[in-house]
Amino acid sequence: MTVAVFDAYGTLFDVSAAARVVADEPGRGALAPVWPQLAADWRAKQLEYSWLRAITGDYAPFWEVTKDGLDWAMDRARLDDPELRERLLAMYWELPAYREVPFVLARLQAAGVRCAILSNGNRDMLEGAVDSSGVGSMLEAVISVEEVGIFKPARAVYDLVGTRMGCPKGDVLFVSSNGWDVAGASAYGFRTAWVNRAGLPIDRLMAKPAYVVDDLNGIEELV
Known part of the structure; x- marks a missing residue:
């Protein structure tokens, strides 16, 4: 080979790093106790949505799938915070x-x-x-x-x-x-x-x- x-x-x-790093930032008290579950849910939904889109032929860029997965994960964690959402998404680029x-x-x-x-x-x-x-x-x-x-x-x-x-x-x-x-x-x-x-x-x-x-x-x- x-x-x-x-x-x-x-x-x-490391896909978990986005939630882990942001959770350690000052003022992230709502995220800190739930970031491991949020990271796991985010990744799970990201993958599930990609599989479903592959099966149905309804392709969308992975960035859109990533945002949809985060929205589901934040909803489950009861985190209604647009600024936090943007910060988590920004971390995914780094x-x-x-x-x-x-x-x-x-x-x-x-x-x-x-x-x-x-x-x-x-x-x-x-x-x-x-x-x-x-x-x-x-x-x-x-x-x-x-x-x-x-x-x-x-x-x-x-x-x-x-x-x-x-x-x-x-x-x-x-x-x-x-x-x-x-x-x-x-x-x-x-x-x-x-x-x-x-x-x-x-x-x-x-x-x-x-x-x-x-x-x-x-x-x-x-x-």
Whole structure:
């Protein structure tokens, strides 16, 4: 394998950081006790809405899906605060990378492995996270589902890797923290690694990951 393709949100970038960081700001007494649940609800709805839109063919940019997911999560938490909503959304453009990410990408780059992102995020969202985390120089491509107008795990999304990277499926190690994404990529024909940060059981889906890891450390050995 000569190409390592990474999912973005939850794999390279910490999606919980938006709520966690804002909750620590002064004057966030309403958010502080509920931010873990809000972060979990926000992510869950973001994913659920993307799946439903993929099934129905009713594509909308991931930014719209992200805002809809936050609105649901804030409603459940009884947080009626437009300023807080805007602050949380602004943080999503500056999500930090997990601690090991720059070191892993640097080792892959030094080993001659071509690295890319394949994400449901729309391109400007991804560029914001890539720029703020400082990993752009280690990525050959940032590939967004915007190019095909459907979310993962649609096969048309995984097709983008071959189109952009000019490589066969067998040259790709696909890395994601989402079990459903890994299942889709495995069924598509990629070699896959599931980043199981939460220690969850393997999803009962059509295909399983080739590798299961706790974080991204050691990914270069799998390539």
